[in-house]
Amino acid sequence: MKIGIVGPGAIGTFLAGVLGKHNEVDLLGRRPLDIETIEISGKTRVETDINYTDSISSLSDKKLIVICTKSFDTKEAVASLSNHLSSKALVLSLQNGLNNEGIISGFVGKERTIGGITNNGVTYMEPGKVKHAGMGKTVIGLYPKGTSEEVEKIVRVFRNAGLETTLSENILVKLWEKAVINSGINPITAVLGIKNGVLIEDRYLTRLLEETVRESAAVAENYVDLDKKKVLDETKEVARQTSENLSSMLQDVKNESRTEVDQINGAIIEKALDKEVSTPVNKVLYKLVKGLENKYL
Numbered sequence: 393m394k395i396g397i398v399g400p401g402a403i404g405t406f407l408a409g410v411l412g413k414h415n416e417v418d419l420l421g422r423r424p425l426d427i428e429t430i431e432i433s434g435k436t437r438v439e440t441d442i443n444y445t446d447s448i449s450s451l452s453d454k455k456l457i458v459i460c461t462k463s464f465d466t467k468e469a470v471a472s473l474s475n476h477l478s479s480k481a482l483v484l485s486l487q488n489g490l491n492n493e494g495i496i497s498g499f500v501g502k503e504r505t506i507g508g509i510t511n512n513g514v515t516y517m518e519p520g521k522v523k524h525a526g527m528g529k530t531v532i533g534l535y536p537k538g539t540s541e542e543v544e545k546i547v548r549v550f551r552n553a554g555l556e557t558t559l560s561e562n563i564l565v566k567l568w569e570k571a572v573i574n575s576g577i578n579p580i581t582a583v584l585g586i587k588n589g590v591l592i593e594d595r596y597l598t599r600l601l602e603e604t605v606r607e608s609a610a611v612a613e614n615y616v617d618l619d620k621k622k623v624l625d626e627t628k629e630v631a632r633q634t635s636e637n638l639s640s641m642l643q644d645v646k647n648e649s650r651t652e653v654d655q656i657n658g659a660i661i662e663k664a665l666d667k668e669v670s671t672p673v674n675k676v677l678y679k680l681v682k683g684l685e686n687k688y689l
């Protein structure tokens with residue numbers, strides 16, 4: 393399959409490396425970079441030659457475009473791309489946050505928008521080099537729900553590349569579940585500078601995690617059919633399984649880069665306003681992370 397990957401950071405480089413083995417892959421960035429080969433170390437060890445480009449028009453013959461920018465860059469990335477894509481190209485997001493697929497479908501239409509989540513953990517080292525820190529499942533589906541032969545084909549292409557991938561006929565639920573989980577784990581660990589595992593070791597923090605996740609899930613319930621108890625259990629399981637990891641939001645704070653708090657807790661607060669649900673815990677966590685960001689941005 394002819395695939396264009398947008399965003400040469402951690403996830404984009406990783407996907408270009410694994411998908412590039414059996415597909416024609418172009419990796420698109422917004423500035424010139426000297427990348428000819430991708431090297432993945434860690435749980436997956438791969439070396440793949442790919443084509444790196446900073447020219448949007450290189451993606452005009454691609455069947456699948458995968459958006460791998462941070463979610464605060466989605467609008468700019470898709471706005472500049474959309475006029476250059478083939479009218480049949482499908483656009484998949486594997487980002488975190490609640491608004492990516494809505495933004496994408498605004499430019500290319502729902503019938504060409506594929507939603508997705510991935511639980512692979514990847515760390516960026518330098519241009520073309522990443523470390524695969526943890527294997528995880530990838531789930532994709534037509535946005536906001538449904539499936540098609542093309543989506544099934546993409547699942548096969550991902551599996552063929554060694555990515556554990558499943559198809560969801562209700563991807564909106566998966567996107568909300570991931571946002572609810574992230575709304576608890578990410579800001580608390582980022583503000584306190586702690587590893588994920590501390591959230592289930594310290595009873596005060598476990599209680600805060602529970603309060604946040606219950607509140608976010610109560611918002612989610614207004615949009616999708618979500619099992620609140622299941623998502624809370626899953627959040628604790630994620631904290632347990634990634635106990636030694638630093639959440640992405642904490643990594644961003646440590647690197648003094650912009651976090652995705654606007655697209656996670658901020659988006660939940662906004663969606664709650666539309667349904668007149670109150671979100672006091674999310675609002676406190678949101679302000680704390682923004683205050684942290686403002687110290688360095």
Ligand SMILES: NC(=O)c1ccc[n+]([C@@H]2O[C@H](COP(=O)([O-])OP(=O)(O)OC[C@H]3O[C@@H](n4cnc5c(N)ncnc54)[C@H](OP(=O)(O)O)[C@@H]3O)[C@@H](O)[C@H]2O)c1
Nearest residue numbers: 399400401402403421422460461463465469487488513514
């Ligand atoms: N890393 C993980 O393990 C992981 C796991 C699951 C989900 N995710 C999600 O995946 C998304 C990407 O995360 P990441 O960790 O890969 O972030 P990242 O390392 O910061 O990479 C983002 C990349 O996108 C590039 N970019 C921004 N705007 C662009 C544009 N208009 N055109 C082309 N490239 C552009 C950035 O380039 P510049 O250097 O020029 O800014 C950067 O190289 C996030 O939503 C994240 O939450 C990440």
